[in-house]
Amino acid sequence: xxxxxxxxxxxxxxxxxxxxxxxxxxxxxxxxxxxxxxxxxxxxxxxxxxxxxxxxxxxxxxxxxxxxxxxxxxxxxxxxxxxxxxxxxxxxxxxxxxxxxxxxxxxxxxxxxxxxxxxxxxxxxxxxxxxxxxxxxxxxxxxxxxxxxxxxxxxxxxxxxxxxxxxxxxxxxxxxxxxxxxxxx
Numbered sequence: 808x809x810x811x812x813x814x815x816x817x818x819x820x821x822x823x824x825x826x827x828x829x830x831x832x833x834x835x836x837x838x839x840x841x842x843x844x845x846x847x848x849x850x851x852x853x854x855x856x857x858x859x860x861x862x863x864x865x866x867x868x869x870x871x872x873x874x875x876x877x878x879x880x881x882x883x884x885x886x887x888x889x890x891x892x893x894x895x896x897x898x899x900x901x902x903x904x905x906x907x908x909x910x911x912x913x914x915x916x917x918x919x920x921x922x923x924x925x926x927x928x929x930x931x932x933x934x935x936x937x938x939x940x941x942x943x944x945x946x947x948x949x950x951x952x953x954x955x956x957x958x959x960x961x962x963x964x965x966x967x968x969x970x971x972x973x974x975x976x977x978x979x980x981x982x983x984x985x986x987x988x989x990x991x992x
Contacts, residue, residue, distance in 0.1 A: 938972035
């Protein structure tokens, strides 16, 4: 069957003559649609999906006038682009709403977190002077700026003490974990 015969398919349903569009007629618009859609969608794969969907909708459309194939495909493809961005926005909003919903943690996670917190607080007690003071203040919810004001020191001095204290705590954690790992080998 050649493409000319394929483009002139005729079906008679309930006495009506229906001219079915051929895939060749529809696919002839593919490159134009790709250029149109590719500029509007973020990836080539999204554009390909959009064009394929538009062409499938045209093929499935009953009684689509051959003279209207191009405008129909253009309209469908552009609406699919809009739908793509609507879906992205819907997902973004959904993630934004669900990201702040706290899921109940497993009881063992709570126990481990509390135990680690107590252990870390004992490690903070081993820090000296200003580092210990600023770390304990931060643990109590006091900002570094507020700590600096309360102790009448510069913000830079308070931030430096906090940074040094945090670095020392990280080192203690790393050394402890290395010791546990080495012990279990």
